[in-house]
Amino acid sequence: MSSFKHWKGLLLTLALCAGSLSAHADDLLSRVKQHGELVVGTEMQFAPFDFLENGQQAGFNKDLFAEVGKIIGVKVRFIDLPWESVLPGLDAGKFDMVAGPLTMTKARMARYAFTYPIADATDALLKRANDTSIKQSSDIAGKVVGAQRTSAQEAQLMAYAASLKPAPTERGYVDNNQAYADLAAGRLSAVANSLTNIAYVAKQRPTVFAVVQPPFGVQVYFAYCMRKDADSQSLDDAFNTALATLNKNGTLGALQKKWFGTVEPMPASLPTPSV
Structure with a gap:
């Protein structure tokens, strides 16, 4: 009887471990890597971040996401939508994250998981x-x-x-x-x-x-976002690790200079929004 309880307990433990590993393997980052593609919702009427040039996507987002994709090991596919449809599309799971970028506000950061800042949004x-x-x-x-x-x-x-x-x-x-x-x-x-x-x-x-000049708004930042749940946390962490690398090696600043005309030093962590 004691032996039976021992084996029953061992089997239960193995089953729980297997379930945990399966859940981990099925998080958003794992699925993105399995498919080899990061799907991103955006609006291509927001120069210099995303816009159409001769019918093709151009801008800061295209260049930066290409660099992040290289680090994570996936290709990036953008879906162009009217801005009013982008966040509802994210909520409905139609894509993995949103490029935008979005202004980091208290209300948005309470609802969505944000990446590190990538530009000034004042x-x-x-x-x-x-x-x-x-x-x-x-x-x-x-x-x-x-x-x-x-x-x-x-x-x-x-x-x-x-x-x-x-x-x-x-x-x-x-x-x-x-x-x-x-x-x-x-x-x-x-x-x-x-x-x-x-x-x-x-x-x-x-x-x-x-x-x-001067701007009338308070100091705020632009960033990208994804759903705020345990499933998306792995992708958020991987994206931020990639951004930190690009910030440190000067790639982020070089892309800012290319598209904004100036380098905008960014916080290396999530700021606390003032609005």
Whole structure:
């Protein structure tokens, strides 16, 4: 009887260990490596991070994910969607993570697992280059301004707008390119987006657009995200290990210089968001 209990206990232990190993082997990183492909949701209307050039993807995200893919040992496949569909797509498991990138906020970090920061996301204003009525951010009082709908930049713009008298009228857009087009056509006085984004836009079209300095937003960062669960933790850890390597060896800074025009020193860990 004692021998039976011993073998029964041993078999139970082996079964539990096997189950644990099986669960570990079936985590997200393991499945990504098994398939040889990391599937990433993004919106390709967000230069200089993701945009279309002659019908092909271009930008910072494409280059950085290619470097991360080399370290992890997988290819990267991007799925292009309207921004409003990206996070719901992640929640539904349609892809492994989101490129975006996203502004790291308290609410988002409570819901999603974020990578280390990859760029500055401080909110600023883009105006028409010949508009002398806007010399500082507060000069948008009483004017019509735009931002991408459901974005963190729109949320910061609306909070800032509420502090001005008279408050500006805010219009939400499906993507930033539509907002920039309305700004160029005179239907808006300014567009709110991260300083990194609008500096790139102004550099590409200096006779049309100009950046309003200083930024009106608080210091925040851009990063990538994935589902916040035990299944995704392995991928988050592997991605951050790769990012730390690219940050240390200068690759991250070189890609920032290539796409942003400047090197933006990034924290080597997850920052505590202020918004």
